[in-house]
Amino acid sequence: MATFTGYLRARSDDELVALLVRRPDLATPHPATLASLAARATSRSSLDRALTWVDALVLQVVEAAVVLADVASAPTRAGLLAAVGAGPADADAVGRAVDDAVALALLWPDDDGTLHAAPGLADALGPSAAGLAPASTPEPDDAPRDPAALLADAPTGAAQVLDALLWGPPVGLVPPAGTPAGDAVTWLVRHGLLVRGDGRHVVLPRRVALALRGGRTHRSPTLAPTAADAPVRDPRTVAAESAAAAERTVRLVRQLLARWDAQPPGVLRAGGLGARDLRRTAQALDVDDAHAAWLVETAAAAGLLADDGEESPTFVPTLEADVWLAQDVEQRWAVLARAWLASSRTPWLVGARDERGALRAALDPELARPWVPRLRRAVLDVLAAAPTGAAPTGDDVHDALRWRSPRSVPPRAAVEAALVDAERLGVTGAGALAAAGRALLAEASTRPAAGSGATPAADAAAALAADLPAPVDEVLLQGDLTGVVPGRPGEALEELLDLAAQVESRGGAVTVRFTAESVLRALDSGLPADDLLARLSTAARGRVPQPLEYLVRDVARRHGRVRAGAASSYVRADDAALLAGLVDDPRFAPLRPRLLAPTVLVADASPAELLDALRARGLAPVAEDASGTVVHAAAPERRVRARTRRTDPVREQPLPDRAARVVATLRRASADAAGDPASAEQGGGGAPAPGATPGGAGDGTAAGAPSVGDRARAVAARRPTTGARPRTAPAPAAPAAGTPEPGDVLVVLREAAQSRTEVWVDLVGPDGRPERRLLRPLRVEGGRLRALDPRREAELTVAVHRIADATPADPTTP
Template identity: 75%
Template sequence: MATFTGYLRARSDDELVALLVRRPDLATPHPATLASLAARATSRSSLDRALTWVDALVLQVLEAVVVLTPGGGAPTPQDVADAIGAGPADAAHVARAVDDAVALALLWPDDDGALHVSPGLVDALGANVAGLAPGTADVRDPAEGADGTDAPSRPGPGPDPLADLADAPPGAASVLEALQWGPPVGRTPPPGTAAADAVTWLLAHGLLDRGDGRHVLLPRHVALALRGGRTHRAPALAPTPENAPVRDPQIVAAESARAAEQTVRLVRQLLTRWEQSPPGVLRAGGLGARDLRRTAQALDVDDAHTAWLVETAASAGLLADDGEESPSFVPTLEADVWAAQDVPPRWAALARAWLASARTPWLVGGRDERGALRAALDPELTRPWVPRLRRAVLDVLASAPPGAALTADDVHAALRWRSPRSVPPLAAVEAVLGDATRLGVLGAGALASAGRALVADEDAGAALAADLPAPVDEVLLQGDLTGVVPGRPGEDLEDLLELAAVVESRGGAVTVRFTAESVLRALDAGTTADDLLARLGTAARGRVPQPLEYLVRDVARRHGRVRAGAAASYVRADDPALLAGLADDPRLAGLRLRLLAPTVLVADASPRELLDALRARGLAPVAEDARGAVVHAVAPERRVRARGARTSPVRERDPADRAASVVATLRRGAPTDAPILAAAVPTAAVAPATPDLETPAPAPRRPRAAETGTAPRGGGGTSDPADVLVVLREAAQARVSVWVEIVGADGSSTRRLVRPLKVEGGRLRALDPRREAELTVAVHRIAGVAPADPPAP
């Protein structure tokens, strides 16, 4: 097990399954052999993806192993713990981080327990690992031997690089202290200053290196000496929020239930309004600012809240573009199914859609890169990383003590520790927390039970139902035309109040007021005065107050006395006095009213426009058909079918099952997946090298499947493309030379002795030690690789 590939081959099936579960990109597409798996695991893209989601302590462990390896061989876990400054109390945390790094195949242990970095990881971590400058072992020097050994470019550091610091001029210690923990690059001070004299002295004594003309560099061995041999100040442990308030569970449940019920009610009102008056779709897609503002006024919330409601409803598949020539946003057929359910399942559908949505409603109202205003439902508001951010924020809240109300700064600090190479903007974290509060996932700033169920992919609706107060089916009607519902109204009572009353306040109780306009709205919807009073009497605690009954009867007497129809449209009345002066009214000039008879007027306007104008004039008209029968002014329902709306995360095959299937396939291919080449360490070479620097060879023939794993020359090399990648990466990491067979443009091949430096982007950058020059060649032109050293006797 001298190489990373050998380490993978020695792993058990369970260990390989765990690796593929944690790094799913390694299983897609399906690797054919373990060598293919090793090649994919050491590719730059896969390593970057794995490093993106490791926490800060795992990143420190990886950096410590990289720094410690060139100087004293492979470090042990205890060496790593000492390097990052971990004490006995931190031992368990460091051990966990080491196990995570090994489980992700970013590190691999040898038989003695020493830790090795995976091929390609050094380049993936970047140049200044742990805030240190590249070490002498990382410098690619052309003046190295043909056998792959390094010829040092300068004398190595003495036993104590800081021995002469006692004689340094004033300010030298300050310069070193400023660069000690990184970044290791500093700007050269102006000449003639004390700082410039200090830098000159440090350069002369080898404690600083010259960079370009304006910068100096603190050498790695000097920085490590200043740090006392440590790579980090202290281990990066998970942050613990200080002074985070803990909310009472009952308050959290009450606030969450209130917000959830309000969201469901507002979405229902939104669907009803857009069913009757669907807003148009902008030419570039999205909802116009005027339509958004008009909807916000109707729902009695601000524009930002309305934009979030619209986006959430659309994500749940309740709204869609109708696809007409002049398109509009209208409710979908799924909206009818949603509206027929109780509050908990309706809320659960919205919550799942919000969690899985890639939309960013908090950007609505801002300006894009071109200066254009971002509109709600704009196709440009999609961001693929948003679902992962929402789940990460809720995971942080779920890991906190129950009832803990974390601030956006607390959550952001936790996310910065969990993925230091992929930290989301603080503004995005604040927006996600605000949306979660509106939705009812949070209550009083803490994660509610419904939110915990949502994060755990459990029945969030059932969790919300346990927190919702029991619905109330009665209203206390009062003589001042107001009513009080002592709790959460039930579905029937909520429908009645929305139909015939105006809600004045909501909270522990709902206060409503009955007005002439609200009663007229109920009558326009087809309810008669007797039916309305009967429904109020059924819901009332006691009898209907006399003032309310008088109001309903009085509005009903005026309702329908004037009727409008289409000629284009017309107005008629039994009493000619009611129509007197309407044709000459300048406020109605746009209707172009004409008097056909003392009791009939016609207009060049639609019936809806005519009805609205007459109501604004103070009349109470109703519509009638050609036979004179009353037609209640109810807008026709418009529905479209949702197109590909996702209301929950896509349910795919269980990752563990898929990984087990991949491993089983790899094991079945094990007989042809023989060990390829242990060229990553000098002692593992198995094929003799020819003395020729370049040996012409016939044009290579790509091996058939049965020949996979054979060497291009001799028995110790390989010509399998996946194996070639692994061998080159392992040789680059171990800094050893190999023979490569390169196919030219004319089909001929040459064999060259090179030392690989980097394999990235489908290209090999290597050093030709005999010619003291670098070589860059496309990997697909390499027909085979063989070790450079003769086999051990």
């Protein structure tokens, strides 16, 4: 009989590369042999990972294959189509699912076209695959061959009980005795249609359920949901909404950077942004707290904000923010959009309470979730798969994601948050995926490897630039101190209006108002009144209205009448001549001393530096506090925490290239094994002789390399055996066919458990002595083998690391 390992050996290089690309965990770490690859592909963790990301139809196909192989024999492709209830219209979709299962090595075909489940797949699917009872459920001895015909004489309610359990779950509570339902259940148990699980439950046996289902494992194939009922938006509306949202996000992030540059908020002790700072930021940006939290998280993900690392840390703009501010709107948006798509942050959780009851803060390190980037891409994939302009609802997207990965359904709130974020960012417009969003998704899917020098196939910035309206560089100034920009302001005009006016409304046009406070803000930035009027005159359609000119002149007259400054330290003395001499002393020029009064001098230096300079001049100064008390301060101890060295990031090769290298290594290992004389002489599946060297069941072993079992037997042979009794009868001699690689043991055991065949197993006892036993594996999971010893009529469980060798037994040998 063909084996899973043999099937992998027979696959072409392209098929193996495709397998490693779709299941990358099989190539990490690098497998040494194809047998090791087979062992990894049939491990519980790898099968769980593969099943997590298959769609509902593929899951139905593999469930059907496992169930049919358990109750009858391994099915063919036609048998699988019939088992899942596929009709002529569904045959292509189900055939695609079968092909996907084979490509993922969840199913493998033999020479006659029969499809076998990968070893261990039944355990990975769980005990109730396809809504049927576990295979371990005892079948009644008097189970009817035609349950449907027997139901013709059943009491009232019996058919309804079977209907409730037929398509799963197959376990039900026993109704109270004496009731019609209780009598029906009793009749069903007596006639072998149900079996008792325990005192309170009954179970519908697997064979009875399949007979009542007409041989089908599923009611019907679960096809992919469509967005046929979703509203369809006009492409121009989608483009306009997307461009407006993108421009607004870029503007809000620019305002956020400007505000935090002037007034940086502090960092909480546990990390993150305080709730009050978040609320003040939201009020300044004129958005709600949730929107402000998203803006802060997106800017930080793009590298525009960071903790400054000071003793009293604050969040400030980074050097990358200056580069970002110098770019065009579409380039700035692309930076934010790429960061959002790749970010693992969960801003929708800001303001909610964690497991300890504490509020989650924005920029909190605990808000990272590794599955978020995958969810965002999956949501955009669903929108991209919908017809152009279709705007699926959150329920539609969630249903599509449930079909795509039924064993890993994302939370409904996370899906809704991803849709809201995409709308805020301009990836979608009016609920439909915009051109910029499609380009962003295509760009992420085809992004070249780092350092390759290639450019992405799609350009999200260019796609957004095509939808953005042309910028407007003029403003209509009116006599009531307002102005109207008929369109999207250009960069220079936007900067001028942000500096000297207050925005009252935005939409198809931007309305601003000039006030004394806004003009004063422009003058405080260093812009003289004449320059401000000149810039307004250049941007205005016509001349500057007289009321606006009067406002600017009036504010300029009052500007600067009162002045304030800063001084780092002061010196006071009763001798005015002494202080006057200090001001004129050139040695004090670097400290910039200046007199505030005849007996008070200030300087731009710390008190310690000023005291040292005074002492160097021959004076004997003392330090004092704010109340005038003399202070004798000792030098404080300064300590810093050592920083770990940063290593250069590892630049991995693209996954297809790495997979091709793995396959090439596996092929070389197979070629080396093929040149082993012992491999060429391997025979059938009988038990090996106690002293024989196992041969080529596991490929990739160097010629003449001893197996683990050989080494264990060699150690035992060197020990004294005086008075020792043989622990087991010697196994019959047979050609060598053992497992020279430890990973091969798992493959042999899993294949034997699936095919219900016996194997010769070399067990190493606590004293290091090997013991050979003929076992029938039942289950291999969690690093343990559960097997039946037919000669001793006993069941045992043994750790896999105690198994030195495993060899399929020849069924013809007694």
